[in-house]
Amino acid sequence: MIVTSIQNPDLDDDSLVENVELELLLQAVYLKYGYDFREYSRAHIKRRVLHYIANKRLPNISSLQHELLIEKKCFDELLQELSINVTEMFRGPGFYKSIREKVAGLLKTYPYIKIWHAGCSTGEEVYSMAILLKEEGLYDRTQIYATDFNPRVVKSAREATFPLKYIKEYTSNYQKSGGQESFSDYYRATNSSVIFDRSLTKNMVFAEHNLVTDRVFAEVNMIISRNVLIYFNRHLQNKVLSLFDESLSTGGFLGLGNKETISFSDIAPKYKIIDAREKIYKKSHE
Amino acid sequence: MNSVPAYQAVVIGASSGGLHALKKMLPAIPRDFPCPILIVQHISPVSENYLTVILDKVSQINIKEADEKEPILAGTAYVAPPDYHLLVEADKTLSFSVEDKVNYSRPSIDVLFQTAADAYNEHLVGILLTGANADGSEGMSYIKKRGGFTIVQDPADAESPVMPKTAIMQQEPDMILTLDGIIEQLLKPGFIFPEKKSHQ
Numbered sequence: 310m311i312v313t314s315i316q317n318p319d320l321d322d323d324s325l326v327e328n329v330e331l332e333l334l335l336q337a338v339y340l341k342y343g344y345d346f347r348e349y350s351r352a353h354i355k356r357r358v359l360h361y362i363a364n365k366r367l368p369n370i371s372s373l374q375h376e377l378l379i380e381k382k383c384f385d386e387l388l389q390e391l392s393i394n395v396t397e398m399f400r401g402p403g404f405y406k407s408i409r410e411k412v413a414g415l416l417k418t419y420p421y422i423k424i425w426h427a428g429c430s431t432g433e434e435v436y437s438m439a440i441l442l443k444e445e446g447l448y449d450r451t452q453i454y455a456t457d458f459n460p461r462v463v464k465s466a467r468e469a470t471f472p473l474k475y476i477k478e479y480t481s482n483y484q485k486s487g488g489q490e491s492f493s494d495y496y497r498a499t500n501s502s503v504i505f506d507r508s509l510t511k512n513m514v515f516a517e518h519n520l521v522t523d524r525v526f527a528e529v530n531m532i533i534s535r536n537v538l539i540y541f542n543r544h545l546q547n548k549v550l551s552l553f554d555e556s557l558s559t560g561g562f563l564g565l566g567n568k569e570t571i572s573f574s575d576i577a578p579k580y581k582i583i584d585a586r587e588k589i590y591k592k593s594h595e
Numbered sequence: 596m597n598s599v600p601a602y603q604a605v606v607i608g609a610s611s612g613g614l615h616a617l618k619k620m621l622p623a624i625p626r627d628f629p630c631p632i633l634i635v636q637h638i639s640p641v642s643e644n645y646l647t648v649i650l651d652k653v654s655q656i657n658i659k660e661a662d663e664k665e666p667i668l669a670g671t672a673y674v675a676p677p678d679y680h681l682l683v684e685a686d687k688t689l690s691f692s693v694e695d696k697v698n699y700s701r702p703s704i705d706v707l708f709q710t711a712a713d714a715y716n717e718h719l720v721g722i723l724l725t726g727a728n729a730d731g732s733e734g735m736s737y738i739k740k741r742g743g744f745t746i747v748q749d750p751a752d753a754e755s756p757v758m759p760k761t762a763i764m765q766q767e768p769d770m771i772l773t774l775d776g777i778i779e780q781l782l783k784p785g786f787i788f789p790e791k792k793s794h795q
């Protein structure tokens with residue numbers, strides 16, 4: 310139990326009680342459902358839980374606990390609240406540009422490429438990468454694993470369908486990322502959504518995988534995990550980065566979100582910086 | 596008892612007109628300011644870190660864009676990066692989230708203020724400046740609820756009065772001051788700075 314973190318002598322009683330209630334709730338979630346949020350950024354988790362109980366009109370965190378333990382549905386809802394699924398296609402176009410310019414050339418020397426998108430949310434990032442790889446002539450020899458711990462987003466990612474209303478923004482991101490083709494060639498538009506082409510989905514496998522509690526499932530040449538580590542505390546970040554390291558073959562690439570870094574982790578000495586700003590690293594030795 | 600300062604951190608929220616206000620306020624803060632300052636200024640998601648660069652150039656205290664899980668230190672002002680919410684953890688480190696916009700904003704003032712209030716409780720000073728939306732009001736109320744001290748810029752003195760007005764309507768702040776008044780208050784002995792000791 311991580312009790313020290315909540316025993317802050319400055320705390321007034323209300324917030325101490327709230328922190329204890331939250332600790333117990335996370336413990337209960339872990340014991341009952343196996344999802345381990347205990348080492349997530351606590352400020353974030355607390356905000357989301359308070360938001361959830363406010364919506365449910367519950368007076369405090371403890372009053373959620375019993376329902377949560379007996380109603381799976383209640384946990385499913387809470388999981389949606391805790392897993393932040395905000396994403397876009399070609400989010401942070403500079404990242405993709407850098408992959409095109411600094412990584413694709415090296416990937417071309419590989420006979421076969423395996424890529425893992427960890428924390429892929431509803432898949433926008435995965436389809437973006439597939440487009441990039443296709444344009445670089447790499448997609449046909451690539452296998453993409455895309456995973457997330459939230460079953461709902463994994464299911465949605467598989468469907469290759471995205472709301473039409475964002476497509477203008479995505480097209481602009483695509484162009485900023487160095488895309489030269491006509492973006493609309495990659496999808497079919499209906500009234501309210503766009504459906505991406507089968508030629509993009511054919512080498513994708515989507516699966517549920519929890520970075521905190523599950524193990525490595527494959528050896529891969531590139532791992533993309535952007536804006537996932539920000540939700541973990543330093544200790545858990547380090548643990549998950551070691552998991553990535555275990556999965557990456559020597560010479561493989563790691564791409565993180567632009568506020569994330571490996572510099573404080575145990576794996577840092579093994580990695581070379583490919584792009585400091587876009588947080589792209591290369592595993593230089595075992 | 597006078598060795599324990601009453602306040603351990605200052606949070607500042609600003610929206611439209613905020614750059615001017617911050618450019619006036621931050622240079623007035625001396626290098627030995629005994630608290631950290633945490634700032635959310637609403638800003639376009641694609642802007643570079645120019646806000647930090649501009650402010651740092653004109654200020655004596657160190658002004659930097661917040662880093663992930665960075666420890667919060669006195670005498671430094673941390674600015675929320677574009678397109679991320681900035682949160683304060685109980686162990687006084689900074690963290691980020693990319694969750695949906697709150698009050699149409701990312702970074703959101705409410706997110707910073709609420710998490711800072713949870714981390715610092717009554718040892719927090721919240722300052723809400725000029726702006727044309729309703730962000731920050733919830734956060735200011737929350738700071739009050741946790742026992743902290745709240746100052747709102749006088750709407751008549753603000754480039755955009757809506758944000759301060761909204762906050763004042765929701766919850767009466769401890770002080771309503773002009774920008775100059777806020778600066779004066781921050782420098783007043785016995786507030787953030789310790790009471791002047793008479794040298795023997």
Ligand SMILES: C[S@@+](CC[C@H](N)C(=O)[O-])C[C@H]1O[C@@H](n2cnc3c(N)ncnc32)[C@H](O)[C@@H]1O
Pocket residue numbers: 392393394395396397400427428429430431434456457458459462518519520521522534535536537540566693
């Ligand atoms: C903000 S989204 C990032 C989506 C995408 N990578 C991007 O950058 O646009 C964070 C994702 O991480 C997932 N996530 C959080 N904790 C996880 C865990 N322990 N294991 C796997 N995925 C996790 C969430 O469900 C969410 O979809």
